[in-house]
Amino acid sequence: MNPRIPVIGVVGAFAVVILIIAYSGTSVIDDTSGEARLGSSSGTVIEPLVIDLDEIIIKDVDERTAYVEIAFKVTNPNYKSVILEMIRYNVYEDGMKIGTKSIGDRAAPGGLVSASNYFTILSDRPSIIKDDFTIKNDGNIPELWKALENDTPQWRVSGEAYYNLSSMTAGGENEITFEFTR
Structure with missing residues (x-):
């Protein structure tokens, strides 16, 4: 078996995961507090200036x-x-x-x-x-x-x-x- 096939498969899997996260509106870091979290950023409330x-x-x-x-x-x-x-x-x-x-x-x-x-x-x-x-x-x-x-x-x-x-x-x-x- 060619050793490149498993490497290409792993790289392809990472690319699919990155695309899913990028297009789902999910963020890992809260835009306003800087806290790590996993969730949608669509409901973000920012503190007033x-x-x-x-x-x-x-x-x-x-x-x-x-x-x-x-x-x-x-x-x-x-x-x-x-x-x-x-x-x-x-x-x-x-x-x-x-x-x-x-x-x-x-x-x-x-x-x-x-x-x-x-x-x-x-x-x-x-x-x-x-x-x-x-x-x-x-x-x-x-x-x-x-x-x-x-x-x-x-x-x-x-x-x-x-x-x-x-x-x-x-x-x-x-x-x-x-x-x-x-």
Whole structure:
């Protein structure tokens, strides 16, 4: 008997087992906790991201324009990395809405990311995500401009963030809302 026949049979059996596991949706390591297990990953629940307002700084103010920088600190409590698709936020000063902006892009319908304008949030350290916005002085709200010039605004920032697991095969699309005052 040819000694290659048993070796080819064993290799073929391993290939069949690997294909069965790959196409059945079974995973050996939990996507979020890192614990070893054998089961389907379709019901994976991921822990929500933790979003904090790191800082909001008035960079420059003149008689017509104010330049402001905002930074969010995003922490991932999950074992695996998470794709942060977009942060959409509203900025208020003393109860008056200044504007709405977004950082990143939402995934296309069906969960596919069509652009590369997203952030990978690792599990071992927080990420700081910054954005800039401009406030125009139309002369109708002198109280706002005085607060900006004196660096004494009463900021409130609210919004939502959209994220999913980096594997995009488990955990689904997720959303978290936030609100901060400063």
